[in-house]
Amino acid sequence: MNNGFEQTFEGLQVNLRLPDLWQQEAVRAIRNGEDVVLSAPTGAGKTYVFENLIDNDKSFSASKQAVYTVPTRALANDKWREWTKAGWKVGIATGDLAENLDAPVIVATLETQREKLLSGQQAPGLLVIDEYQMIGDRIRGLNYELAIALAPADTRLLLLSGSVGNPKRIAEWLKRLGRNARVVSTLERPVPLDEIPLEALPNQAPRKYSNFWQRLALGTLLSHYGPLLIFAPHRKAAEKIAWKVAEAFPDDNPIQLGKGELEQAASHDLSRLLRKRVAYHHSGLSFFERGGIVEPLAKAGQLRVVVATMGLAAGINFSVRSVFVSDTTYQDGPFKRDVSPDELLQMFGRAGRRGLDETGYIISGHKSPRLGDAHPLELRRQNEIDWPTMIRRMHHAEENGDSPFEAARELRDHLFSQQRIPLGFRSGEEETESKNESEPLFGLKPLRKEILNGKEEWEPTSPGRETTVPLSQALCHVRGCYRDAESSSNLIASLLPKRSRLTRLDGKGRGPRRYGLEIAAATAEVNDTFRLTQFARQLAGKKNDKQTYSFEEVEILLPEVFASHIAPAEFEAIQQRGRQLYLTGHFRNAAINVYLDTNDLALHEPVTRSVEIESETYYTDSESGNMIDPKVGTPAHGWRKLGLISDRGGPTARGLIFSLFQGGEGLTIAAALEDPHYPMEELVLHLANLRGGHRFELDTVVGGDSLLESIGSERLATASRQTYGSVDYEGYLQFGLPPGYGESAAEVIDLMLNGQLGQLLGKSAQLKFGSGDIERCYVEWLSLLRHIQHAPNLENERWNELKVAASKELKRHDRRNPLATMPDLPASVLQKHPQNSINYKML
Structure with a gap:
């Protein structure tokens, strides 16, 4: 009986949560028409200020929206799901998704709001910029700065961060812009942090475990300091650490995803790790694995250990008691970068769960960053413009x-x-x-490649103009000008088959030259008969070298015998010079590569030049x-x-x-x-x-x-x-x-x-x-x-x-909101009492 009463009262406490004094100050300022620069530690409840405004102010609408911007799509997706389940009418705009944009509340990545702010049309009534320390980001900082600078005077600004050391400078900037701004801050963490060296954990892993990651995870959980979040510098490290940790854990309380869509979405490797209540989290996971399985489980405290890449520092708010940062550098795209003190502050800030933990723990090793290495960022902008x-x-x-x-x-x-x-x-x-x-690298300045077109004029080349045409339709640059391709001895010579040689088919008259091939095919004998050459006999399959043929017979036999050998040439004529008979062929129908100029003239290997x-x-x-x-x-x-x-x-x-x-x-x-x-x-x-x-x-x-x-x-x-x-x-x-x-x-x-x-x-x-x-x-x-x-x-x-x-x-492409169709994990999985410690007897 008492148990049920306590559970009821506990739920009542959640519903009747009262804002802290600093949260109340921020809410009052926004309602009074002021902009607020809110500075509070990670996990202190900055987002609650926005949620309180929405729950108690029904004036937001399609024409006066509240837009909550976040740095990543993952965080936008997370907020959308959370607020939708809370019964809010909320839209989402993340570039890949744009749904319910007339809703009174929009959760968005900041860049999607750029056009509205630039045009000044449909500007929001309230613009929230979460993690506004991004102003100092070398890549995206300009977008954040301009969003603030371009915000209309009647748009209220709420800037949130837990890692800026000079919020007053931001407020001064807003005042320079003619805005009424104030700083609201608190240094108090709802769950204080304590650093504890790995060797000082109350309980240590058994001696048979010599691997560092196994000793770290086992020591943390045996000391009842779980769940544990480990930050790794890159994907491969995250996966390797997760597998090492899982090897040491007992298979005593596996997570069962059921036989539905989520189990099918989970890879075999992820399913194996979940049996040990371990997971890694990085952008290489599929959307369903990341947003439908790992993140909900971690937020519900159902994972003993999560190993995440450091990009998660401004990401999902996982429910963990302890944090370990494994390195002082991390992989950012193709580059390796140092972990900054403010990034450390955000990562360490993930430790400690409000309402669950009295203390959050930062576990430290010999070479890992320490709590003293973390401090807020003195915000300075990049000296560039967008x-x-x-x-x-x-x-x-x-x-x-x-x-x-x-x-x-x-x-x-x-x-x-x-x-x-x-x-x-x-x-x-x-x-x-x-x-x-x-300056251009290696002296490679902008160049324009030009061709001499069929009218002898220079024009820029264009990709996609290459094609093939019959040789009779092509032009070649021969003796200083473009002529019919058949008049190019070099082109025809490049097409000749074995045993043939170049010849002129035009009779060497005054007209245009025509080149083709000729092959010695027969020799004249007595009585106006002809004997085939050895090569012609091979092609014809005639073994008798004494057999002779009349001219009429040769005219019928030779074109058929030589047809496949002379391809792509075709039979032209039989000519006799002295005692020798020659078979000649033309290439008029042979397909050759050409470039079509702007006059649609087909040019084979046109004259080119590069112009700086x-x-x-x-x-x-x-x-x-x-x-x-x-x-x-x-x-x-x-x-x-x-x-x-x-x-x-x-x-x-x-x-x-x-x-x-x-x-x-x-x-x-x-x-x-x-x-x-x-x-x-x-x-x-x-x-x-x-x-x-x-x-x-x-x-x-x-x-x-x-x-x-x-x-x-x-x-x-x-x-x-x-x-x-x-x-x-x-x-x-x-x-x-x-x-x-x-x-x-x-x-x-x-x-x-x-x-x-x-x-x-x-x-x-x-x-x-x-x-x-x-x-x-x-x-x-x-x-x-x-x-x-x-x-x-x-x-x-x-x-x-x-x-x-x-x-x-x-x-x-069917790009309906995958968040709306993504199945939820069963309540039996999410609401199960977490097993975040390990019993020695199981090891």
Whole structure:
């Protein structure tokens, strides 16, 4: 009886949870029209401020939305599921998903809100930026900073972080922008942290366990400090650690997924680990494995040990009591990076469960990071600007009849940094060299390859103009001009079969030359008869070398005998010179490779040249009318050199397309669209390379070239490099391609769409990508196509054709919200009393 009463009262406590004083202060400030910069340790309850606002304020609607932005799709998915189950009307916008966008509450990745903030239309009533320390991120920081700078005055801002050491500077910046902002902070953790060396754990693993990871996990759980979260530097390490730990654990309390869809989604390896209540968590797992199995189990405290890559530091809020950080570096794409003190603070902050633990534990080893190594980030922005956003703002200014230069300066002055960043638009501007622009690598400047067309005029080459035609329809450059291909002795000589030789078929008259082949076929005997040559007898299968034939018989026999041998030539005539009979053949119907020029003339091996593209970088100052050449390294110099703005400051057609995207993706898309012969249906699939990432590059895989059949996606990279050269512009181009470009990703997606993926994955154990990577690449591709589909129309026929092609492709893919259809783990699994300790007797 008492038991039931206590359980009822315990549930009542959860429902009647009262906000802490600092949470109440933040809620009051938002309701009073202030912006709030909220600083509180990880796990203290920052999100509860937002939840309290939504639960108690019914004014949010489709026209006055509350938008909660997060750094990752995984976190957005997690919040969407949580708030949907709580009964909220909530939509989601993560690039790959865009559902219920008229809901009063939207959970989103920040970048999906860029267009709304830029246009000023449909701006939210409340914009929450979770983990706003991302302002200091070298890649995404500009997006975070601009979201804050562009937010309309009537949009309330709620900035959340547990790892910023100077929140007052953020509030001062907001005040400079004319906003009413205050800092609300607390240093108090609801569950205090304590560091304990591995050797000092109250209970140690039995001596027979000598492996470090087994001793760590066993010691933690034997000391009743579980669940344990181990951060690993990369995927392979996470998997290796998880398997080592699982080897030592007893199979005393296995997790049963049942026989439904989730068990089918779990790989054999994951199912084996779950029997020991162990799992690894990284982006190589499939969506169902990650979001439907591992994350719910970890949040419910049902896993004894979770081994996660360090990207999880700003991710899912797993329910653990202890944390161990295994290294001081981690893998970030193709690069190895040091773990920063604020990242450590977030990772350590995962330890300790509010309402369950009195203390959270940081387990330390001899070389592992310590609790004292973690401290908040003194937030400083990258000394760069976001090119696409700046150019987009300049375009809006030009459309409204304002100065694009002034619009750029105004936006620049709204940035977090008080240091004035040189744009390059004034000769008197104090400018410093920027790291953003480099000289072309190895001297590879932008080149335009040209061919001499059939009318003897130079024109740029275009991919996709190569084809085959009968030789009679082709032209060759012979003796200084284009002539019929049959008049090229070099071409015909390259086609000759064995035992034949070059001959003129035109009788050496004054008309156009015609070349073909001849083969000695017979010799004249007495009485006007002819005896076949030895080679002709072999072809005819005639063993009698004394047999003779009349001329009429030879005319019938020889064409049939030599037909297959002289192919691709065809019989022309039988000619007699002296006592010798020759069979001649022509190549008029032989298929040869040609290039179709803009006049649709078929040119075999046309004359080519490479022309270095010299970019004009000057611009005309809007105030003085003077022509000014901006300093190398300033944005204006880069924009002009890449052809993104005109000398008057307005975006070019290329610059407009570039401004619709983030990073350098728009540069490559614009370059591809400038090739009028690049088929749209091919380009749409090739775009999968743009966000493929380094794992899809097969250069380092033994026999990589033979694993995939090309679908021609290298054409996209060629278009980009031919347009801009093999240059580096930090954040936009690396060796002429956008950062994150993945060669061969399109080929892998093509295999997936054709149901042939299993064959590829079984061919080589050296592949750097798995099913989770392919799933991610597929999602990113669809996200990019959806972005193109919903982007504005432009006065650019090729761009609008791409939008239509992207929409058409998206209709082929059933991209309903997988979160809505993902089955939940059984309550019997999630609500089972966790077994987070191990009994010595079981070891």
